[in-house]
Amino acid sequence: MFPSKGDGWRGRIAMSTTDASQRSEDRDRGGLDLTNRLLMQVPADQARDFWSVGDDDGGGIVVSGASALTAASARAREMTRPILVDRRRYAGRNRPRGTARFDPSWLESQRALNAATVLTDSGYVGEGDQEALVAILEQTTRAGDNVCAVLPLHISWLADPGVKLLAGEVNQHQVPVALVLEHASDPLGTQYAVNGLKYLLRQAQVPVSLLCTDISGLGAIAYGAAWAAVGVTSALRHLYPADKKGPPFKPSPARHAIVPRLMTFMNVERIAEGWARAQRHEDLDENLWRCWCTECGNRTMDRFATCTDLSLAIHNISILDALHQQVTGPDSWEQAIGDALRWYLWMQDEYHLTWDPPAFMNAWLPKSRR
Ligand SMILES: [Zn+2]
Numbered sequence: 001m002f003p004s005k006g007d008g009w010r011g012r013i014a015m016s017t018t019d020a021s022q023r024s025e026d027r028d029r030g031g032l033d034l035t036n037r038l039l040m041q042v043p044a045d046q047a048r049d050f051w052s053v054g055d056d057d058g059g060g061i062v063v064s065g066a067s068a069l070t071a072a073s074a075r076a077r078e079m080t081r082p083i084l085v086d087r088r089r090y091a092g093r094n095r096p097r098g099t100a101r102f103d104p105s106w107l108e109s110q111r112a113l114n115a116a117t118v119l120t121d122s123g124y125v126g127e128g129d130q131e132a133l134v135a136i137l138e139q140t141t142r143a144g145d146n147v148c149a150v151l152p153l154h155i156s157w158l159a160d161p162g163v164k165l166l167a168g169e170v171n172q173h174q175v176p177v178a179l180v181l182e183h184a185s186d187p188l189g190t191q192y193a194v195n196g197l198k199y200l201l202r203q204a205q206v207p208v209s210l211l212c213t214d215i216s217g218l219g220a221i222a223y224g225a226a227w228a229a230v231g232v233t234s235a236l237r238h239l240y241p242a243d244k245k246g247p248p249f250k251p252s253p254a255r256h257a258i259v260p261r262l263m264t265f266m267n268v269e270r271i272a273e274g275w276a277r278a279q280r281h282e283d284l285d286e287n288l289w290r291c292w293c294t295e296c297g298n299r300t301m302d303r304f305a306t307c308t309d310l311s312l313a314i315h316n317i318s319i320l321d322a323l324h325q326q327v328t329g330p331d332s333w334e335q336a337i338g339d340a341l342r343w344y345l346w347m348q349d350e351y352h353l354t355w356d357p358p359a360f361m362n363a364w365l366p367k368s369r370r
Helices: 008-016 019-029 044-050 068-078 104-112 130-141 162-173 191-203 216-222 268-280 301-305 309-326 330-351 359-364
Strands: 037-043 061-064 083-086 147-153 177-181 208-213 227-231 256-259 264-267
Touching: 008 191, 037 044, 037 216, 037 309, 044 061, 044 068, 044 309, 061 068, 068 083, 068 104, 130 147, 130 162, 162 191, 191 216, 191 359, 208 216, 216 227, 216 309, 216 330, 216 359, 256 268, 256 301, 256 309, 264 268, 268 301, 268 330, 309 330, 330 359
Parallel strands: 037 061, 037 227, 061 083, 147 177, 177 208, 208 227
Antiparallel strands: 256 264
């Protein structure tokens, strides 16, 4: 029995099984239910550091890159939360097209590892490349149980008419999909992309998730995505276009920390600038630059300029977990954005800092609806 058009995959799952029996099946299979989970996506060479980081009751880890299987296998027995493995064959200058065949041993090894779901080692789906899209979905239908099609997409696939074609193909092939969205900065920083994603989430009759995302992953879950994986490094928070000249970041990559009240991944140098401004004016409320997470312990956020990458990442994960608790649907997601935008205005009034809010906020909550 299928739901009526627009019910999305959650409606269909609800009709086919209860949550309890689903969880029981998951346990029998050795995996864990991924629904509503916010995972962290880590590079394979840093997987060890992150193994025990994060919320014990939720979360999970997506180990990424060509050596991800080796890195995950080494510690899989110690893990009580879901593990996923993303080969990221779709990234970099020599990436194959989505028509490339999956490597059966890569998929089988994930089963041996007891991965919560098997992620396909897909190639890239360029603008209008329907052949590549269909090749990935078709191969996934033949790849056995509990396989999720990784769809690394040119951002035009979220615009009209691409997104209608995408929804149609996904529903026709009936396999869960995990999107990786390509953009030089923020794939979900435009209204057309966000609206396209909302459309896909409404129309899909299968679970749709996001890999390599950022704070917008919470918005996606709020609008019905099954799960989302937020990168612990900038390079893992989107798919950088391979055809751009030069490296995606300066030789020494910028470090970004979430400023909780501003709900923004901000360059640590800029955070230090905000803190310095508060120091120069005694009458300014400095709480904006303090963090209450367990890693920070109410210290001021200028510490991010000199702290370790791991400490920075643990802070980010703590703040994301707290936001995930708070955001339970579209209303609370929009409320969280509205609150952050008010802090930006407050900062402008009090600190005379006219920093632009990140583009995703206007994309999810257009000015006309505030
Ligand atoms: Zn913190």
